[in-house]
Amino acid sequence: MTGPQRGARHQRSRAPRAWVFGTAGVAAALAAVGVVVMLLTGGGAPAASPTPLVTNITSSQAIGLANLGPPPAGSGPAGAETLLSQSKAKLMFTPGSGGDTVQPSQQWQADQMGGGAYVLVFTPDGQCLTAAATSRGATARLAACGLGLSQRWSHPYLGTDAAGRGYSQLRSVADGRCLTVSGQQPGGSIGVTMQPCSSTMAWQQLVSFLTPF
Numbered sequence: 146m147t148g149p150q151r152g153a154r155h156q157r158s159r160a161p162r163a164w165v166f167g168t169a170g171v172a173a174a175l176a177a178v179g180v181v182v183m184l185l186t187g188g189g190a191p192a193a194s195p196t197p198l199v200t201n202i203t204s205s206q207a208i209g210l211a212n213l214g215p216p217p218a219g220s221g222p223a224g225a226e227t228l229l230s231q232s233k234a235k236l237m238f239t240p241g242s243g244g245d246t247v248q249p250s251q252q253w254q255a256d257q258m259g260g261g262a263y264v265l266v267f268t269p270d271g272q273c274l275t276a277a278a279t280s281r282g283a284t285a286r287l288a289a290c291g292l293g294l295s296q297r298w299s300h301p302y303l304g305t306d307a308a309g310r311g312y313s314q315l316r317s318v319a320d321g322r323c324l325t326v327s328g329q330q331p332g333g334s335i336g337v338t339m340q341p342c343s344s345t346m347a348w349q350q351l352v353s354f355l356t357p358f
Contacts, residue, residue, distance in 0.1 A: 202256045209229075209354075210352055212335070215348050225241070228247060228248075229253070232334055239334045247355055271290070274296065276295045276296075276339055300314070301316065310351065312351055315352040323342040325338050325340040
């Protein structure tokens with residue numbers, strides 16, 4: 146929007162040529178301002194506003210976020226199931242108690258939003274699973290729920306892995322990385338990191354929703 150223009154006072158004692166020159170000077174100044182504005186804004190049309198995120202919830206269910214462990218070696222048993230939980234102020238995949246049992250300390254609420262993505266709320270404290278960047282790389286943590294992109298997750302089913310287990314990844318909508326188990330911890334827990342999603346369906350990115358408690 147242009148600002149109010151000052152009316153030019155017409156000096157009757159001046160020659161018409163002087164008024165013409167004055168008008169040309171104003172036009173040149175306005176043109177210069179236009180060039181500066183174009184340079185500052187990139188010379189194009191104003192950027193379109195980002196599409197607002199959908200905030201309506203279409204479904205909600207109580208779940209456990211389980212990693213099924215490495216595939217069985219030969220005819221041996223598969224690796225132990227672990228479930229995402231908070232341990233010592235960090236997110237960890239902690240040992241499960243067998244079957245589809247999910248302890249209260251391992252329970253999440255999966256709210257599916259209108260756009261199809263999930264917001265995952267940690268039941269014990271009401272905070273949300275959040276993709277985050279740190280000095281040590283990308284990771285996931287709990288944070289106050291704000292429904293932004295960093296708290297939106299997709300959970301695509303990709304078929305079965307080499308052991309015949311149903312395979313799904315948990316992908317951040319913000320950067321497309323996958324929640325990944327990383328590093329054995331004392332007591333059988335496993336650390337958490339965010340890594341580029343693997344097309345080979347590595348077991349470290351196999352994250353299932355456990356629903357029957």
